[in-house]
Amino acid sequence: MFKLSKRILTLILAFMMIISVTACSQETAQEPIVEEEGIFKPGTYTGEANGLNGTIKVEVTVDANNILEVKVLEHKESPGISDNAIISIPESIVKYQSLKIDTISGATFTSDGILEAVKNALLSSGANIDELMKEIDVSSEPGETINKTADVVVIGGGGAGLAAAVSALQNDATVVVLEKMPSVGGSTIMAGGQYNAVDDARQRAYEMRPELIAEIESYTKQEPVNETHKRLMEELAAQIEEYKANGSTYVFDSPQLHALQAFKGGDQVGNLELIETLTKGAEESIGWLESLGVEFHDEIATVTGALWQRTHQFVKPLVTGPIDAYMEYIANKGDDAEVMLNTTATELIVEDDRVVGVKAKQGNNEVIIKANKGVVIATGGFARNNEMVKKYDAHWGGLDNLGSTNSVSATGDGIIMAEAVGANLVGMEYIQLLPVGDPVTGGMQGNISINAANQLFVNSEGKRFVAEDERRDVLTRGLLEQPDQVMWILHDAHEYYNEEVRNDFNETIGQLVESGVVVKGETIEELAINMGVSPENLRATVDTYNQAVAGEIEDPMGKKLLQDPFDKAPFYASKRVPTIHHTMGGIEINTLAQVISKDGNIMKGLYAAGEVTGGIHGANRLGGNAIPDTVVFGKIAGESAALEK
Ligand SMILES: Cc1cc2nc3c(=O)[nH]c(=O)nc-3n(C[C@H](O)[C@H](O)[C@H](O)COP(=O)(O)OP(=O)(O)OC[C@H]3O[C@@H](n4cnc5c(N)ncnc54)[C@H](O)[C@@H]3O)c2cc1C
Structure with a gap:
């Protein structure tokens, strides 16, 4: 009985399905096929918007309902600083199918620029941008x-x-x-x-001003605080004697001098065993880095706060x-x-x-x-x-x-x-400030400081206030004492000899002038006017500095690393403020x-x-x-x- 009923039921169902399929196909046969409306018109679109340093251009590929790919085609953002935004904002747009993406802090302008450029590209695809700006909920995604x-x-x-x-x-x-x-x-x-290391081969290419002998000898005459300190001073004294006996005139250096400068420059708070490991290792590590394919320029300079001409620069930027x-x-x-x-x-x-x-x-x-x-x-x-x-x-x-x-x-x-x-x-209370932060972001963009021996720092009155070869804390304290806590870094064509010369952050001086971050003058007076400082004051400041470089007077600020006169046009100036740069304290380690x-x-x-x-x-x-x-x-x-x- 049950079997029969089931067979009959199956037949009835099959019959009904035939009728319904026939009915459907008749319906579609009678009406034209309407393609379901999508969110986008499929294709590849480009869009542009402003980032921090200029135009960002993107390419966006969509099908009817999905953003398939976002590519940043062109940008002028600073490498390193903008990398995270350039990688992750496009990825997030595709992942969440949304323009409501959190910006990457520290690269906010770049993030906003990419989002705006993608929005502009999607406008051409007929997208409803309001729909793409709705909040996204990522919290409910399952984890493993x-x-x-x-x-x-x-x-x-x-x-x-x-x-x-x-x-x-x-x-x-x-x-x-x-x-x-x-x-x-x-x-x-x-x-x-900037990489400080003793490097005999490269440092020998430079002459040392004779008065710097007294400077390095001063490191051998400190009150020893422990046995390592005493030994380092004795070793340095012997090295200086040998240098003098040989009649050498090139830039003197040794891991011992580097260590004693780092120790004294850190107010004798650092651990000398660790410091010596650092200064010896810095010299040896040049070879290790080169073995991995890293290239160094041959020029050796003095980065701000380095105290000595042993600063190397990598060939690739930053x-x-x-x-x-x-x-x-x-x-x-x-x-x-x-x-x-x-x-x-x-x-x-x-x-x-x-x-x-x-x-x-x-x-x-x-x-x-x-x-x-x-x-x-x-x-x-x-x-x-x-x-x-x-x-x-x-x-x-x-x-x-x-x-x-x-x-x-x-x-x-x-x-x-x-x-x-x-x-x-250890040392958690020691936080390093720099006087060379960007007035808007606190970052290093637009910092034209390239060689302490050739730079001038002037305040808003066009007057120097510190020796530019000093320690970083001294430089920053000097700036904090200025009424508006704003200063200008000045360089001339001794360093920026054409528009294509780059600062340490891979920005050309030409770009920086064009974007208004740096001002330029063909004369000191023109530079002063563009900076908004007194031309008379700036002229007097530069004349006095040049007398010190020529050895006619003691530098009024006590600067020792003096290289070229500030007299080669064009002249450049970049406005700067104090910024937090380094935290010296942290986890205690041994060598x-x-x-x-x-x-x-x-x-x-x-x-x-x-x-x-x-x-x-x-x-x-x-x-x-x-x-x-x-x-x-x-x-x-x-x-x-x-x-x-
Ligand atoms: C703009 C700028 C310019 C500088 N210029 C110079 C210079 O020219 N010469 C010089 O000697 N020094 C310079 N310094 C200082 C120097 O760069 C830094 O002290 C040094 O690079 C720090 O290296 P690090 O590897 O210790 O830390 P970082 O390079 O910051 O690396 C730490 C890494 O750890 C990751 N991380 C953090 N927390 C976690 C976590 N919980 N889980 C997983 N990952 C985590 C971070 O994302 C980061 O990638 C400069 C510093 C800045 C900011």
Whole structure:
């Protein structure tokens, strides 16, 4: 009975379906096919808008309902500073199918420029822009747990972290690098690329002013504070005697002089063993970097606050040379190395008194990385963490009103994670300000300082107020004493000999003048008028400076590194303000980059390198000593971790 009923039912259903399909096909046969209306008219569109330095041009490809691809075709944004926005804003637009994307802080103008250019492109596709501007909800995306294991886990893909990764790989370890931003590089890739190191071959090309002998001898006559200090002074004294006995006239230098200058320049607060490791390592690391394919220019200058003519410059702009070389080395290691972008380390995993791994977040995913041998913390400084800056600053006050030169990623994460597992922190109260920040962003854009020996700093009255070859804290204090806390950097055609000459941030002087960031004059008086300062004052300032350069008078500001007279047109000036630049304090380490605990012991499995550490630069870092710090201690940390038993 049941079987029969079922068969009948099936037949009835089949009959009904035939009728309904016939009815449908009849319906479609009678009416024309109407293509469903899409959001976009399919195609590829271009759009333009202004970024920070000029026009950004994008190309957007859409089908009827989706944004398929966004490409930034052309831009004039500063490399390093804008990289994260140029990579991640197009990715996010495609991922979320929206123009309501958070801008990348630190690259806000670039982010806004890309979004506006994409909007302009999509307008041509007939898109309803209001629909694309609706809030997006990313919180509900499902997450998973990602588990990985490597010999060495490096937190932070900036200069120190990538140097550590390369060095660990060179010591046969497998490596995972965790990087919280959409691209590697951190503050390092934005840096001016000044690298202080003793370099006999290159420094011999320069003559030294005879009066500088007395300057270097003064470093041998200090009251020794410990045995290392005493030994360094004795070694330096012997080197100077030999130099004089040989009748040498080229620029004298040695790792001992470099170390004594860094120690004194940091108010004798730094750890001399670490400083000596830095200055010897800086010299040796030139060869290591060159072996990785990094090229240096042969010219040696004195970056602001470096105190001596030992500043090298990479051939590739900013610090892209070393970062590209590290990344190429890592890429060639195949499965032995992985760089996880957009992955924020949150916690160190400790088992049996040893650091054995790292917990991290990647979007909504949990990431757990076990480290067979060691974890290297290389997360940079904390200049971009207002809370920490306020908490630790003991020497300036009022820093919350200042901008910063740093990458937005410099939020002190590694210091917080290390302290949470018992690491000791040193020198946290020492925060470095620079007097050369951009008045709008606090960044380094438009900073034309290129050689301390040839630059003048003048205030809004056109008068000098400090010796331009001084330490950075002295320079900044001098600026803070000016009524409006605004100054101008002046250079002439001795450095900027044509429109194409670039500053340390890869901007040509021609571009900077065109954009109005830098003013120019064919005479001192014309320059003064364009700066809005008194032509009489500026003329008097320059005349006096030139007399000092000619040796006719003592420089009224006490500047010692005097090179060329300020007399070669055209003349250039760039307006500048104080800005937060470097945090000297951080995690305590020893010369093997092992982290030291609050009770003075070596913390097993934990290493640190770069600006996240403290104790090297003391109360004031010399200009050009931080990039060597990332290379030297990054390399040591990677090797130490890889060789940990
Ligand atoms: C504009 C500018 C110009 C400079 N110019 C010079 C110069 O010419 N010469 C010189 O010697 N010094 C210079 N300095 C200083 C020097 O660049 C820095 O001190 C140095 O580069 C810091 O390197 P780092 O590797 O320690 O940190 P960074 O390069 O900042 O790298 C840290 C990395 O860690 C990542 N990170 C942070 N937290 C986490 C986390 N929780 N999880 C995962 N990743 C994380 C960051 O995103 C970043 O990529 C300059 C600095 C700036 C800002």
